[in-house]
Amino acid sequence: MSNTKCCVADCENNSGSSETLHKFPNPKKNKALFNSWVYSVGGNILGLENDHIFKYRRVCHKHFEDKYLCRNNRISSIAIPTLHMPGPTSLPKFTLIEKNRQSADPVSKDPSTSAATQPVSGKLEHMTMKENIDKGILPHQCKDTADILIFFHKVFDSINGSFEKRQKHGKPLLGAATPRSLHHQFWFESIQRLKNMKFVNRTTGQVEYVPTLNNWVWTLEGIQLLLKNIKEKYDVTSVWLRHLNQDPIENFFGAIRSHGCRNTNPTPERFESAFTTLLVNNLSSVHAPGANCEKDSCQVLKELIITSDCKASSTCEIDSIPDVTITPLENKNDPREIGSLEYVSGYFVKNTKKNVFKGCGKCKNELISNNQSEYIRYREYAGKQWLCSPSDSLLRCISSLQDINNTILRKNLEKNNLKELIKTIIFSTTEFEFLNCEIHKEKIVDYLVNLSCRFFIYNYCKDINKIICNRRECDDDEDQFKIKAKKYFHKCFKRKNK
Numbered sequence: 001m002s003n004t005k006c007c008v009a010d011c012e013n014n015s016g017s018s019e020t021l022h023k024f025p026n027p028k029k030n031k032a033l034f035n036s037w038v039y040s041v042g043g044n045i046l047g048l049e050n051d052h053i054f055k056y057r058r059v060c061h062k063h064f065e066d067k068y069l070c071r072n073n074r075i076s077s078i079a080i081p082t083l084h085m086p087g088p089t090s091l092p093k094f095t096l097i098e099k100n101r102q103s104a105d106p107v108s109k110d111p112s113t114s115a116a117t118q119p120v121s122g123k124l125e126h127m128t129m130k131e132n133i134d135k136g137i138l139p140h141q142c143k144d145t146a147d148i149l150i151f152f153h154k155v156f157d158s159i160n161g162s163f164e165k166r167q168k169h170g171k172p173l174l175g176a177a178t179p180r181s182l183h184h185q186f187w188f189e190s191i192q193r194l195k196n197m198k199f200v201n202r203t204t205g206q207v208e209y210v211p212t213l214n215n216w217v218w219t220l221e222g223i224q225l226l227l228k229n230i231k232e233k234y235d236v237t238s239v240w241l242r243h244l245n246q247d248p249i250e251n252f253f254g255a256i257r258s259h260g261c262r263n264t265n266p267t268p269e270r271f272e273s274a275f276t277t278l279l280v281n282n283l284s285s286v287h288a289p290g291a292n293c294e295k296d297s298c299q300v301l302k303e304l305i306i307t308s309d310c311k312a313s314s315t316c317e318i319d320s321i322p323d324v325t326i327t328p329l330e331n332k333n334d335p336r337e338i339g340s341l342e343y344v345s346g347y348f349v350k351n352t353k354k355n356v357f358k359g360c361g362k363c364k365n366e367l368i369s370n371n372q373s374e375y376i377r378y379r380e381y382a383g384k385q386w387l388c389s390p391s392d393s394l395l396r397c398i399s400s401l402q403d404i405n406n407t408i409l410r411k412n413l414e415k416n417n418l419k420e421l422i423k424t425i426i427f428s429t430t431e432f433e434f435l436n437c438e439i440h441k442e443k444i445v446d447y448l449v450n451l452s453c454r455f456f457i458y459n460y461c462k463d464i465n466k467i468i469c470n471r472r473e474c475d476d477d478e479d480q481f482k483i484k485a486k487k488y489f490h491k492c493f494k495r496k497n498k
Helices: 031-041 043-047 050-056 118-124 129-135 140-158 183-196 211-234 247-258 268-281 299-305 335-357 361-367 374-379 392-412 418-429 441-468 480-497
Strands: 021-023 058-060 104-106 199-201
Touching: 031 043, 031 050, 140 183, 183 211, 247 268, 335 361, 335 374, 335 392, 335 441, 361 392, 392 418, 392 441, 392 480, 418 441, 441 480
Parallel strands: none
Antiparallel strands: 021 058, 104 199
């Protein structure tokens, strides 16, 4: 196992000895110290992933100076291995490893330049070539590969800037693109450099056409044109280029293709059907593990669709107000009904306080009671008052809203704009005179009516579903929809028993 011997080249402990071995610093906790260890050790570990080095590579005790040594063969938290390190001659040279010998490679001065992995390319940007050569970490032939890696690393940075990355390593190309930023000069030089690049087949020596370079040129020129147009037409002078990406649409079309197992070539009709289904369910539910794109939370789309702060101006025209039977709270004798009403009213006022009036003392006195009812006290737990007790005025109001909702739902469940119909009748028949706060009254009324309508409609539909599944008896002989639900259950039950 590699973690039982020292990873330093030509170390006596490579064959296994009694020398104490030390793990590399955790790259996730102290990246700078981890990099110092890697650069100091050098050799073939430069081509390994950081996590692999941390788990499976060790450095023995003799490579640390005395000032870093502690008791019980331990080392200081700032220790760096510097003793008995190999010279440049003992380091293995990088060689290009190709899975396909016919593949095209970028032109370089030396065809034997190294193929560095992504972690290496990230490190090369922070080290000068002179330091690399002096320390023996890289041979002289790697200069061309290092230059091309750093160039493309900067190209990626120039189109990947975001607000979160604005101060990362002090890179100006990760900032916003503005008329005076470094992006424009860098893009101009990069386009000229990309146009002069060619791919040569290492076997035949012939120039090969690869769309990568042309695509980069088109991308950079397109971004320049886009920034110019939005500045002239819309006076937008600062753009975070990370938001100009195709990941959302890439995820979306991936979801379309995987809809129905294999929908790789859908007709317009199938595409429309898949689009509707994904929009209703979850537009970003399908994301392949290891896909070459970030997971899309559809936040941009949700901001366009979910407009909670905007008031919708919807109206519902009715010929006449239907007869609504409102039973006074004093005439409701069933303690279970009263207790449930108190609990629901407490839920309503708790949400209203959180989202509307918050710390307003006047609204609190009008909506919340200081005396807990017996049912609310029974529902409390852990000896703490978690629940809100509604005032008598609010309790009567919610009781009236419940009666109005139930009366309309019994006869008009199949109608369009049902919620607007109920709200219209509520505002036509109900007074909210117990609310006297001039600041919050309108918002409280609107919030309470919307919340109660959603709650009672949902609860009524839930009761219908329970009757269909025979988990609840039909307790209202005048409710035509509950009667139909009971008949539907008996019909399906007989069919299953045949």
